[in-house]
Each structure stands twice: as C-alpha cells, then as structure tokens.
Amino acid sequence: MVAVADQGTLSAAAREINLSQPALTQGVARIEEDLGTSLFRRGGGGMIPTEAGQLFILRARRGVEFLRRGGQVVGRPHLYRMLSVGQLRSLVAAVEHGGFRPAAMRLGREASTISRACREIEHQAGVELFENTSSGLQPTKQANEFMRFAKLAMGEFRQAVHDVRGWQGAPEGRLAIGCLPMAQTHIVPEALNRFSHDYPRIEPRVVDGYYDSLTRGLRRGDLDILLGALRTRDLPEGLVQEALFSDPLVVVARPGHPLDGVAGVDGGALARHPWVAPRAGAPSRRYFDKVLSGLSIPADVPAPVETGSHTVMRGLLFGSDRMAMLSRLQVSRDIGLGLLVQIDHPLPDSARPIGITHREDWLPGMPQARFLEILREVTAAAR
Numbered sequence: 001m002v003a004v005a006d007q008g009t010l011s012a013a014a015r016e017i018n019l020s021q022p023a024l025t026q027g028v029a030r031i032e033e034d035l036g037t038s039l040f041r042r043g044g045g046g047m048i049p050t051e052a053g054q055l056f057i058l059r060a061r062r063g064v065e066f067l068r069r070g071g072q073v074v075g076r077p078h079l080y081r082m083l084s085v086g087q088l089r090s091l092v093a094a095v096e097h098g099g100f101r102p103a104a105m106r107l108g109r110e111a112s113t114i115s116r117a118c119r120e121i122e123h124q125a126g127v128e129l130f131e132n133t134s135s136g137l138q139p140t141k142q143a144n145e146f147m148r149f150a151k152l153a154m155g156e157f158r159q160a161v162h163d164v165r166g167w168q169g170a171p172e173g174r175l176a177i178g179c180l181p182m183a184q185t186h187i188v189p190e191a192l193n194r195f196s197h198d199y200p201r202i203e204p205r206v207v208d209g210y211y212d213s214l215t216r217g218l219r220r221g222d223l224d225i226l227l228g229a230l231r232t233r234d235l236p237e238g239l240v241q242e243a244l245f246s247d248p249l250v251v252v253a254r255p256g257h258p259l260d261g262v263a264g265v266d267g268g269a270l271a272r273h274p275w276v277a278p279r280a281g282a283p284s285r286r287y288f289d290k291v292l293s294g295l296s297i298p299a300d301v302p303a304p305v306e307t308g309s310h311t312v313m314r315g316l317l318f319g320s321d322r323m324a325m326l327s328r329l330q331v332s333r334d335i336g337l338g339l340l341v342q343i344d345h346p347l348p349d350s351a352r353p354i355g356i357t358h359r360e361d362w363l364p365g366m367p368q369a370r371f372l373e374i375l376r377e378v379t380a381a382a383r
Contacts, residue, residue, distance in 0.1 A: 001039070001060045004028060005053070008046035017081065031056075035164050052164050059160035062363065063153040070149030073142055074125040080153075082124045088150045090117035091129070095139040095147040148220050155221040159365055166366045173365055175204040178214035180228025181310045182247070182327050182354055185334070188227060191374045198374075199367050210308065211281070215239060218359055224368050226357040227375070229283040229327075235357075242356045244379040249284060249350035251343040252331050253323045265345040271295040276316050276324040279308030283352050288325050291347070314339075329354075354379070 003013035004024070014021040032039050039053035049057055067080035093103035094114055104111040122129050129143035139147070162173035175195070179188050192204055207214065207223060215236045217223040230241045251270070259265050259273070275292065278285040292304070305322070307313055314334070316322050323343060334340040356375065364372065 001028065001031070001053075001057055002064055004040065004047055005049050005057045008048075010047065035161065035168075037164065037168065052167055055163040055167055056160045059156045059163055063156035063160070066149045066153035066156060070146045070153070071125075073145045073149065074127045076125055079125055083121060085154070085157075087117040087121055088154065090114045091121055091143070092147050092150055092154075094118050094130070095143050099137050152221045163365055171199055171201065171367055173202060173367055174224075175199075175202055175367055175371055176223045177204060177206045177371075178217060178223040178226035179206050179208050180211065180214070180226070181208075181308065182229050182330050183227040184208065184310060185330050186332060187329070187354075187375070187378055191371065191378045194374045194378070195367075195371050198370055202367050204371075210279075215357070218357065221359075224358065224362070224364065225372070228354065230353040230355050230357065231283070232353075238360050239357055240360045241353075242358075243353040244355040244376065245353075246351040247327045247329050247354050249287060249325045249347045249352075250328050250331065251323055251345050251347065252317065252326055252335070252340045253321070253343055254317050254319075255338060255341050257321055257323070257341065257343070259323075259343050260341045263344055265343055267295050270323070270343075270345060271297045272301065274302040274320070274322045275304040276313050276322050277304035277306040278325070279306060282308060284325060284327075284350075287347070287350050291325070325350075327352075327354075 003016045004010060007013040007016055010025055010028070011021050014024045017024075028039070035052070035056075037052045038050055039056055040047040041050055064080065068077050071077040071079035089107065090103065090109075090113070093106050094100055097103050097106050100111045100115045100118070103114045107114070118129065125146075127142060128140060129146070130137050130139055132138075159173065162171075165172045177188065188206060192206070195202075195204065207217065211228075211231075214223065214226050218226055219236060219238055230243060235241065251265075253259060253273075257273075259269060262269070275288075278288055305316055307316070310330075313324055313326075317324060317340060325347065331340055331342075335342060356372070
C-alpha cells in the first residue's frame with residue numbers, strides 16, 4: 001500500500017517491492033474488499049489515495065518504518081522486504097514466551113513450524129537470534145529488540161484497519177492502560193465510566209503491576225499509556241511524560257485508631273505505632289524513609305510491612321494500628337466512605353507529579369485520543 005501511494009501506479013509499485021503486478025493488484029483489492037471501501041481513486045493520473053486510503057497508508061507507513069528500524073538492529077534495514085507476517089508472528093511468540101514449544105502452544109501451531117520460521121529470519125538477517133544457555137534456548141539482545149519493533153509494526157498495521165473503521169462510523173480497536181496504585185481508586189474508574197458512554201463497543205483493558213514491567217509493556221506496544229506517579233529520573237528510553245496534577249501524601253489509618261481525631265499529632269506519637277511501607281523503588285518510598293529516619297521508634301514497635309498492593313495495604317490498616325503515607329487522591333474515596341481516616345500530621349514537600357507516560361513515537365487513534373481528553377477532564381475536576 002505504501003509503495004502504491006509513493007509510486008502512483010501498480011506497475012511501478014510492483015517493481016519497487018519486487019512483486020508481480022497481478023499479485024499486488026489482488027492484494028490491494030482484497031484489503032479494499034475487507035474494509036468495504038476504496039483506498040485509491042483510479043484514473044489517468046494514476047492511483048490517488050482516498051480519504052480512507054490516507055488514514056490507512058499513514059499507519060502502514062509507520063509500520064514499515066518500525067520494521068526498517070528493527071532491521072537496523074541486525075544491520076539489515078531492508079530485511080522486512082524478505083519476511084512474511086507469519087514469520088514475524090512466530091519470532092515474536094518465540095521471544096515473548098521463551099522458546100519454540102511455548103510459542104507453538106500459544107499460536108496453535110507445530111513447534112517445528114515456529115523453529116523453521118525463526119531460523120529463516122536468522123538466515124535472512126545473517127545473525128543468531130537464539131542461543132543455547134544453561135537455562136535452555138534464549139533470545140539474544142538483538143532478538144528482543146527486533147521483536148519489539150516487529151510488535152510495534154504489527155500494531156500499526158492493525159490500527160490501520162481500526163482507523164478506517166472509525167472513519168466509517170464504526171469505531172473499533174483497543175484501549176490498553178497500565179495503571180499504578182496512585183490512579184487505581186479514582187482516576188481510572190471515573191475516566192473509564194465516561195469513556196464507555198462514548199465508545200461502548202470498545203473493551204478497555206487495565207493492567208496493574210510494577211513500574212518496570214508496565215514500562216516494558218509500553219515500549220513493546222502492549223500498552224497505550226501508563227497512569228500514575230511520574231518519575232523525576234531513570235525514565236526508560238523512548239518514553240515521555242505528561243503531568244496532570246500534583247498530589248501530596250497524607251497519613252492514614254483505620255477509624256478508631258488511637259490517633260484518630262487527635263489534633264496536631266507530633267513525631268513522638270507517630271513513632272509509637274507501626275507502619276505499612278511503600279514498595280522499594282516507589283516514588284513515595286524515599287519520602288517515607290526520610291520521615292521514619294527522623295522518628296525515635298521504640299524497640300517493641302513492629303517493623304514496617306512493605307507492599308505495593310493497595311488491597312494488602314488496606315487489609316493491614318483495617319486490622320491493626322498500622323499507619324501509611326498515601327496519595328491524598330488515592331485514599332479520598334476510602335476516607336469519604338469512612339473506611340480510613342486522615343491523621344492530623346502534615347507531610348510538607350510530599351507532593352508528587354501524577355500523569356501519563358507513553359511512547360514518544362506513539363500516535364493515538366480516535367478512541368485513545370478521546371480517553372486522553374477524558375483523563376484531563378477527570379483530573380482537572382479532582383484537583
């Protein structure tokens with residue numbers, strides 16, 4: 001499709017990509033038939049993309065560029081011209097699932113078929129993409145990076161179809177959200193409820209987890225955006241951040257806690273009760289450690305319990321005299337429902353930027369763009 005748009009005629013495009021003109025003609029016709037619309041206007045001046053064609057070709061061009069960048073990883077920028085979609089799917093599955101057999105189970109194919117496809121890519125690339133280790137067959141660093149670009153490319157090819165469907169008035173596709181604890185209790189649920197009114201046919205997927213695993217999903221195209229506390233350092237390559245608002249930390253505990261309702265709680269009172277600590281590496285952990293290092297904690301006070309799970313944290317607070325330092329917005333609903341109370345102890349300079357992280361080269365479709373608008377509306381109202 002990209003070659004046809006660039007060359008202007010089927011014959012010139014066929015020569016450019018070393019494909020027979022009848023095969024290319026059939027391929028274009030099949031895509032147009034599947035979409036139920038013309039992607040090109042045929043005339044004496046050649047083949048000119050229609051409005052739908054422009055949408056499709058924009059995505060296809062991005063997909064080809066990702067494949068070209070993947071080829072650069074192995075020193076063969078035009079490698080994609082020698083590979084089929086089936087071969088790329090086999091390689092992606094083998095790298096992601098740790099071998100040919102797991103990939104075959106995932107794709108419902110024979111392991112020999114997956115192995116042969118991967119070996120053919122190795123042959124065309126001129127490099128080894130898998131190596132034998134003490135843990136068995138493992139993908140090389142080049143294989144992992146090539147796989148990442150292949151996934152991004154295939155995502156663009158799928159989005160080409162979704163964009164045309166949206167243009168036709170039948171929006172489809174995906175909305176894949178990575179969600180850190182900060183955004184799980186209020187921001188994401190409220191935004192999704194509004195989004196579903198606008199796009200009832202799209203099934204959003206919310207994935208929670210640790211920052212490192214979620215940013216890997218972003219870079220591979222498994223996720224569209226990541227919501228939560230932003231990083232002031234160590235942002236993974238190729239990602240960008242957008243701050244939506246800043247949110248301070250507050251000290252919370254169960255209703256009826258010994259410090260519930262006490263005015264002007266000082267550090268000495270805080271020191272006499274146990275804590276729930278943020279997970280190591282979380283943005284709030286550095287602040288938590290700083291506060292506790294300034295307290296004279298008696299020897300008989302239990303050590304903090306570390307967890308990154310909001311559910312576990314709530315269970316610990318509900319069933320003990322432990323306290324926690326959490327985002328004001330994160331616990332606002334629990335406080336409003338009377339499940340938790342805020343302890344009257346200020347935490348100065350604890351505000352952290354909360355916002356969106358996504359790939360620098362990400363181009364949202366209409367549903368994703370609308371969700372971003374809704375997020376900004378929800379967070380503006382919550383400030």
